[in-house]
Amino acid sequence: MSHSAAQPSPPPVRRVAFLGLGVMGYPMAGHLAKVGLEVTVYNRTASKAEQWASEYGGRVARTPREAAEGADLVLACVGNDDDLRSITLGDESAFAGMAPGTVFVDHTTASADVARELADIATQQGLYFIDAPVSGGQSGAQNGKLTIMCGGESPIFERTSSVLQHYAAAVTLIGPVGAGQLAKMVNQICIAGMVQGLSEAINFGQLAGLDMDRVLQVIGKGAAASWQMDNRGKTMIDGKFDYGFAVDWMRKDLGFCLEEARRNGASMPVTALVDQFYAEVQALGGSRFDTSSLIMRLRALKPGS
Template sequence: MSINSENNVAFIGLGVMGYPMAGYLQQKGYQVTVYNRTAAKAEKWAAQYGGAYADTPAKAAEGASLVFMCVGNDNDVRSVVYGEHGVLAGMAAGSVLVDHTTASANLARELAQAAKQQGIGFLDAPVSGGQAGAENGVLTVMTGGESDDFVKAETAIQCYSRCVKLLGPAGSGQLAKMVNQICIAGVVQGLAEALNFAQNAGLDAAAVVEVISQGAASSWQMQNRSLTMLQGKYDFGFAVDWMRKDLGIALTEARENGSHLPLTALVDQFYSEVQQMGGSRWDTSSLLARLKR
């Protein structure tokens, strides 16, 4: 097998993130072939953006210089990478596999080795920015892998990102995403407690946010989620179920590298309470809801 053209790429996984990300690639001049477990979604994407779709990951990857993946978890990644229908069966030597899934660092290292045995490059490249970031093409991409492979993929990744950076060898992107999620967990819990305190104290919480968001307390979460939190609206994309998956990955890695994450473990428990309240598909700002019970 050989690469047909540097502009031929594949995208595996058309969820709330992958669907618009693949769309940006097609709109910016790449010839994209997609694969999705639910074929109807791949057909819809091809009709909307003018790209092509395939009925297996391997067929989607044939002739592609770059193959992107954005699926659910470690097992989902393995299911589209390995075997006679997996992407490695369709990829040519010299191509690069880019995994945008938030998964474990150990999986990234495993995939890098498997790809290397076939002369294929690999980058673990989890993203931050949520559904809105994907739809607006302004994701942040944390990347691990070899510099030569990063150079091959960087321009394409920039089609749907505002920041993409190589942070070290395979696994470094996933480790950086864990850092990102640890930070978010603490910030959202702090914001939830602050808003609850403001309301219990009889303050106009929205007015307080308007003031303190101009100072040292400001954060992306405060700027973008505080008012909707006060309104009890929790339908902004990144679900509690997915956050718990990500925090679980971070907590497992912490046990392996000797880090202590007491706050992260506590917030993970709080998210489990939100799940028990029926909020599995609420977004991560729903930590306020458990304080309102």
Template sequence: MGLKVAFLGLGVMGYPMAGHLAKAGHTVTVYNRTVSKAQQWVAEHGGKLAHTPIKAAEGQDLVFACVGNDDDLRQVCTGIDGAFHAMQPGAVFIDHTTASAKIARELHEQAESSGFGFLDAPVSGGQAGAQNGQLTVMCGGNEVDFEKAKPVIAHFAKAVTLMGESGSGQLTKMMNQICIGGLVQALSEALKFGMNAGLDVNKALDVISKGAAQSWQMENRGRTMVKDEFNFGFAVDWMRKDFSLVLEEARRNGSQLPVTALVDQFYAEVQAMGGGRWDTSSLIKRL
């Protein structure tokens, strides 16, 4: 049976994610800060438009959010018109924003004290993953809340996993971003090395992608990097926001992340080149 759900935030990720929920037969109410985007979504998918998060959350079984950062998330949750003020007992709030583990724990505590659930559930897979319903979702929170939300999240995901207590989803996403940064820098260096050596780098990619060096970044970004194409994908600005969360958490838990810190500065150089909205594979530009 279809549930009553709301989706807060219709950016490049949230828009298609909410669309998958509507296609699956759920009654979807959407909220977006720019109202025209919500109007466009309703025209395309049906459902309802709410002008505030609190109105979107009224009477819903599940409320999803995918916004920009900690401040945006706090605003849509606990601000004057925040969704938390309308959440009914037994409902679950699922946050797909890449945010800090600190705010995840903070909001989980507030939700629990008010009788409803909260999951931090950041995603990996990018815009293409959202559009194709092939995201990987890493969750933190209570198992009971997770089991309520999992079959609905699965409409836009290929994998949905409970990682542990509140904040665990965000910490897992940080691991994901650490891995991506190092991989993209190494791929950039390898491609530039091959070019300088006079190799047919596309042919070289065909070969090494069949061995131990294979990665998603190599398969999906190698050839566009060679062609100097970066006007798509996960933006450098977003990666630097994520890295700021990673490095802050590393300072808190005593982790040493020298490669991540270095790649973060390389991305700052790409931003200075005017590449803030380029895909993260644009690290090769600075070489």
């Protein structure tokens, strides 16, 4: 990439702050430490940050502000819009500690609204903001194979993408701020319908007396093939649902999708229905099960039960 004389290339990123060490953030920050970057971590539960530092080295900060001070790049992966505001706004927040011209990259799956809101505040403070939600689940984070969908300005994206590559299989700029979150919503809409279809298919096949392991082996080589079938088909047959992305988080995400659809006029009958099915799974005690547990409610509805 060429830079004009008026816009010299920013210095390379050496020091990074990572805020939020959940099932995704913990291994993501770890990848940055492994490639030799100086990583300072912050986590709301401090013991998790101490554990991370004992495993990967690096420094533990007591506040987001302390973590962000002196960082060339600040990254975050927290739970929701309110968590995100709590680490970016206020006297002890990341924005308060960041030097002018520093970029804040948000990996949280949040609303497009909060991305735009925080980008405006960042701009007023001389900072840059990129929304960069991820797909690929816990295994994608651990293996450094996440798909990252970004919203922001192209020159700012170019400054950060090489760092994100350390835990990604693909990093793509979708459009302006908010576009990353909207693309993640598209991703979750696809998954919702796919998992429901797979649940119905497996349940149907089992009630029909078929060897579903064998059936999925066959149809998985044809037009019905999908990531969900390859990675969750067998575990759904076996009734095992402890493989990552929790139902509670999926409902949060589908809430964003349905809210945005009300605004833009998109018709989403299947997504709305699947969201209600996930509510039933929660009622069955599956809040922390992974999203493939959608099949639980079908098994609860078997004839004669």
